[in-house]
Amino acid sequence: MSFGTGKIWMNGELVEWADAKIHVASHVVHYGSAVFEGARCYDTPRGAACFRLDTHLRRLFDSAKIYRMEMSLSYDEVHKAVIDTIKANQYKACYIRPIVYRGYHTLGVNPLPCPVDTAVILWDWGAYLGTDALTNGVDARMSSWTRAAPNTFPTLAKTSANYANSALIKMEAMAEGYAEGIALDTAGFLSEGSGQNLFIVRNNVLYTPPATASILPGITRDSIITLAKDHGFDVREEMLPREVLYIADEAFFVGTAVEVTPIRSVDKIPVGNGRRGPITEAIQQAFFDVINGVVADKHGWLEFVYDGEPRATVGAATTAGRA
Numbered sequence: 001m002s003f004g005t006g007k008i009w010m011n012g013e014l015v016e017w018a019d020a021k022i023h024v025a026s027h028v029v030h031y032g033s034a035v036f037e038g039a040r041c042y043d044t045p046r047g048a049a050c051f052r053l054d055t056h057l058r059r060l061f062d063s064a065k066i067y068r069m070e071m072s073l074s075y076d077e078v079h080k081a082v083i084d085t086i087k088a089n090q091y092k093a094c095y096i097r098p099i100v101y102r103g104y105h106t107l108g109v110n111p112l113p114c115p116v117d118t119a120v121i122l123w124d125w126g127a128y129l130g131t132d133a134l135t136n137g138v139d140a141r142m143s144s145w146t147r148a149a150p151n152t153f154p155t156l157a158k159t160s161a162n163y164a165n166s167a168l169i170k171m172e173a174m175a176e177g178y179a180e181g182i183a184l185d186t187a188g189f190l191s192e193g194s195g196q197n198l199f200i201v202r203n204n205v206l207y208t209p210p211a212t213a214s215i216l217p218g219i220t221r222d223s224i225i226t227l228a229k230d231h232g233f234d235v236r237e238e239m240l241p242r243e244v245l246y247i248a249d250e251a252f253f254v255g256t257a258v259e260v261t262p263i264r265s266v267d268k269i270p271v272g273n274g275r276r277g278p279i280t281e282a283i284q285q286a287f288f289d290v291i292n293g294v295v296a297d298k299h300g301w302l303e304f305v306y307d308g309e310p311r312a313t314v315g316a317a318t319t320a321g322r323a
C-alpha cells in the first residue's frame with residue numbers, strides 16, 4: 001500500500017486514511033506540540049519484523065515526558081496499536097509513524113489544557129534518498145543553519161517542533177542541488193544531518209558526534225555502534241571539527257529513513273575517493289543482514305508481527321536495559 005491508503009489507528013480506533021482528520025484549531029497545528037517516532041518493519045524470511053520497536057516506543061515515551069505530555073495510553077497499548085495496525089493493513093514491510101499530539105481545546109500557548117491524542121500511521125517507504133544513493137552515495141553541504149543550542153529545544157526529544165530546523169537545513173541543501181545538509185552545533189562542532197546521524201571513518205576508526213552535540217541520539221546510530229564493535233571496529237563518540245569531514249577516508253549517514261547511506265562529497269570536496277568506501281560497505285552489509293533477517297538476531301532487535309500475539313509485557317520501565 002502506498003502513502004494515502006489503508007487504515008490509520010486514532011485514539012483506539014482503526015479509521016480509513018481519508019477519515020483520519022483533526023481540527024484546524026488543534027494545538028499541534030499552531031505550536032508543533034507533538035512527539036513522534038519513525039520505525040520500520042521489514043519483510044524477512046520468517047515474516048514481517050519490526051526493527052527495535054521497543055526502543056522506538058521507549059523514546060516516544062521519553063519525548064512525551066520531556067514535554068510534560070501525560071500519555072493517555074500505556075506503553076503496552078501503544079505497542080499493541082502498532083502491531084494491530086500493521087496486521088489490519090496486512091503489511092509485510094512498512095514505515096511506522098506513531099505520533100502523540102496536543103489536540104483540540106484552547107489555543108493559548110500553554111498546551112496543558114489540550115488533550116493528548118495518539119495516532120499510528122503506516123506507509124511504504126523505500127530508500128529515503130533513492131536506491132542509487134545506497135550504492136553511490138550522496139553529495140552533502142555544510143548547512144548555514146545551526147542545530148538547536150542546549151537548553152533551547154531539547155534534541156533528545158523527537159518533537160515535531162525540532163523539524164522546523166531540519167526543514168531549513170534540508171531545503172537549503174536541495175535548493176543548491178545537494179541531497180542533504182549537515183549542521184554544526186552552537187559551539188561549531190559537527191552535529192548531524194537534517195534527519196540522520198553522521199559517521200566518519202579515518203584510519204579504520206569510526207567517529208560519530210556524541211549526544212551532547214545537539215543530535216537526536218538515533219536508534220540506527222546505536223545499532224551501528226553495536227554492529228561495528230561486533231565486527232571489531234574501534235568506534236569513538238567525540239566532538240568533531242567540521243574539517244574532519246573534508247579529510248575523512250569515508251563518511252556515511254544513518255537513520256531509520258536513510259538506513260546506511262554513504263556520503264561521497266561535502267561542499268564539493270570528495271570524501272576519500274568520492275565513492276562508497278569498504279568500511280561503509282561492510283557496515284551497510286552488517287546492518288542489512290540483520291534487518292533482512294539473514295543472520296542470527298543476536299541482539300534481539302527483530303519483533304515478528306505475525307508470530308501469534310504481540311509479546312506479553314515490555315513496559316517502558318522494563319525496556320531501560322535494552323534502549
Ligand SMILES: Cc1ncc(COP(=O)(O)O)c(C=O)c1O
Pocket residue numbers: 038166192193194195196197215216217218219220221254255256257
Ligand atoms: C534529526 C534526526 N537525527 C537522527 C535521526 C536518526 O534516528 P533513528 O536512527 O532513531 O531513526 C533522525 C531520524 O528520525 C532524525 O530525524
